[in-house]
């Protein structure tokens with residue numbers, strides 16, 4: 001089983017007095033569901049802090065109430081309504097330049113204010129673009145709207161604000177739309193441990209099957225208390241004086 005690869009990578013880091021940082025982002029949160037309960041119980045069972053990317057235009061008070069008792073959960077802004085405005089035949093996007101930029105700006109301002117008002121200290125001024133896509137002209141608007149971080153998928157790129165990305169996606173979007181092969185994901189995580197940087201794990205609780213929950217249990221079981229890694233909240237990582245330089249330690 002390739003979870004050995006991850007364990008060995010972490011063992012090597014620990015042997016050199018080093019560690020890698022993991023963080024967890026879960027997307028498309030709108031309302032309390034059994035799937036959300038399962039996800040929160042899986043992460044919470046190992047004391048793994050999570051950032052929920054909440055869709056402001058589709059959520060409300062019931063989610064606020066559900067999350068009141070969750071200690072290790074932060075809230076980020078997941079676009080506005082998670083609608084695809086791209087033309088047919090183009091990959092889905094809400095934050096491309098398919099509408100007047102003023103409209104997009106107003107939505108992103110409204111989403112920020114709504115979630116900041118509801119979640120207070122647990123609100124993170126970080127934008128998670130739906131489908132992990134955003135036009136550079138929209139990114140350029142973010143600092144003036146109060147956002148101080150952006151989170152997409154894949155390698156971080158230089159830009160006008162801090163980037164805290166995800167790198168391991170647990171869902172096989174182009175195939176089964178269920179959990180990806182666990183061995184592949186353990187191998188990816190092990191490779192990321194070797195290349196350095198903060199490692200973001202991306203989940204979508206609404207479509208998790210047993211394979212995803214099983215993988216997360218195994219991943220958290222291996223990593224939660226290993227001296228070669230730390231799970232940190234997104235706020236903790238972003239506020240670290242060494243970030244993003246510490247991505248490379």
Ligand SMILES: [Zn+2]
Nearest residue numbers: 027028130131
């Ligand atoms: Zn999404």
